[in-house]
Amino acid sequence: QQQVKQSPQSLIVQKGGISIINCAYENTAFDYFPWYQQFPGKGPALLIAIRPDVSEKKEGRFTISFNKSAKQFSLHIMDSQPGDSATYFCAANWAGGGADGLTFGKGTHLIIQP
Amino acid sequence: NAGVTQTPKFQVLKTGQSMTLQCAQDMNHEYMSWYRQDPGMGLRLIHYSVGAGITDQGEVPNGYNVSRSTTEDFPLRLLSAAPSQTSVYFCASSYGGIGSYEQYFGPGTRLTVT
Numbered sequence: 001q002q003q004v005k006q007s008p009q010s011l012i013v014q015k016g017g018i019s020i021i022n023c024a025y026e027n028t029a030f031d032y033f034p035w036y037q038q039f040p041g042k043g044p045a046l047l048i049a050i051r052p053d054v055s056e057k058k059e060g061r062f063t064i065s066f067n068k069s070a071k072q073f074s075l076h077i078m079d080s081q082p083g084d085s086a087t088y089f090c091a092a093n094w095a096g097g098g099a100d101g102l103t104f105g106k107g108t109h110l111i112i113q114p
Numbered sequence: 115n116a117g118v119t120q121t122p123k124f125q126v127l128k129t130g131q132s133m134t135l136q137c138a139q140d141m142n143h144e145y146m147s148w149y150r151q152d153p154g155m156g157l158r159l160i161h162y163s164v165g166a167g168i169t170d171q172g173e174v175p176n177g178y179n180v181s182r183s184t185t186e187d188f189p190l191r192l193l194s195a196a197p198s199q200t201s202v203y204f205c206a207s208s209y210g211g212i213g214s215y216e217q218y219f220g221p222g223t224r225l226t227v228t
Contacts, residue, residue, distance in 0.1 A: 009154070034216070043118075043204050043219030044157070089156060102217070106156040 003027055004092050006105025014113050019077040021108045023090035026071065030092040035064065035075050036104075038087045047088070048075070080112045116140050118220035120205050126226045127195040135190040135223050137205030143218070145208045146188040150174065150201040151222075157204065163188055195227045 005024045013019045023033075034049035050057045050064040050073065057064045063076040077084055090105040121136045139146065147162035159172030163182040177199060179191040188207075192199060202224050206217040 006156075036217075041221075043206075043221050044217075045219065046216045049216075102159070104156040104158075106154055 003103045004090060004105045006090050006108060008108060009106070010109040010111075012111045012113060013077075013080045015080060015082060017080050017112075019075075019080045019084065019110055019112070021075045021088055021090070021110070022072065023074065023092075023105050024070075024072045025092050027092070027094060028071070029094040032093040033064070033066065033073050034091050034093075035062075036089045036091065038089065038107075040086075044089060077110075082112045082114050085110060085112045118205055118207055118218050120203075120220035120223050122223060123221070124224050126228065127192070128228055129195060129197060131195050133192050133195070135192075135203055135205075135225075137188045137190065137220060138186050139188075139205075139207040139218070140186065141207060141209075141218065142185060143207035143209055144185065145210065145215075146182065147172070147206050147208075147217070148178070148180065148188070148190045149204045149206065151204060152201050160190065160203075192225075195225075197227045199225065200227045201225060 007022050035047045036044035037047040038044040048059050048062050050066050052068050055066050061078045066073045088108045091102055093102045118139045144165045148160040149157040151157050158174050160174055160178050161172055161180040163169045166182050166185050169180050169182055182188050202222050204222050205220040208215045208217045
């Protein structure tokens with residue numbers, strides 16, 4: 001059972017454009033939604049995270065939009081740069097899920113064309 | 115701080131062989147975990163530990179063993195390697211619960227079983 005569905009699987013965006021990656025979840029008990037960024041040959045690293053008490057969180061060019069009623073959240077990358085080319089994973093967790101409560105989406109391979 | 119380190123970076127095994135993937139962290143994190151990453155599958159939790167002497171199973175534990183004798187180290191043992199265990203393995207650590215706190219990932223071990 002896939003608890004977090006991520007789309008698209010791959011995405012190509014022109015330099016300077018906006019990259020948008022979407023995730024949807026089913027478990028309404030989820031209360032923490034991080035995004036991880038992974039460059040080839042490296043481990044994932046936390047990019048930005050949000051909790052459901054806010055609808056948006058912005059850090060530099062990266063923004064998470066959160067829609068609690070629709071059970072959806074998305075990552076927006078403004079002014080996308082070739083250095084943003086990476087695989088992005090959304091994830092979700094609920095406090096009652098214990099130490100193993102984090103569930104990852106299947107990832108989006110993002111390519112920014114110069 | 116070295117963060118989370120993993121050895122080896124690459125490994126080729128024959129079916130039936132056993133080996134241990136090493137993981138160490140120098141951040142004094144209580145929580146450590148092992149994930150495997152396969153194309154199109156995202157990150158799947160194999161085993162995790164909430165402290166020295168305490169381990170538990172994740173989503174895909176079959177064929178793997180773990181132990182945690184110290185806070186710093188969390189080795190993953192493959193008992194009898196199978197081609198289905200060909201994957202990239204990541205170790206991660208976090209200050210608090212796996213879901214609600216930033217996870218710090220190691221650089222990964224790429225394992226091929228022939």
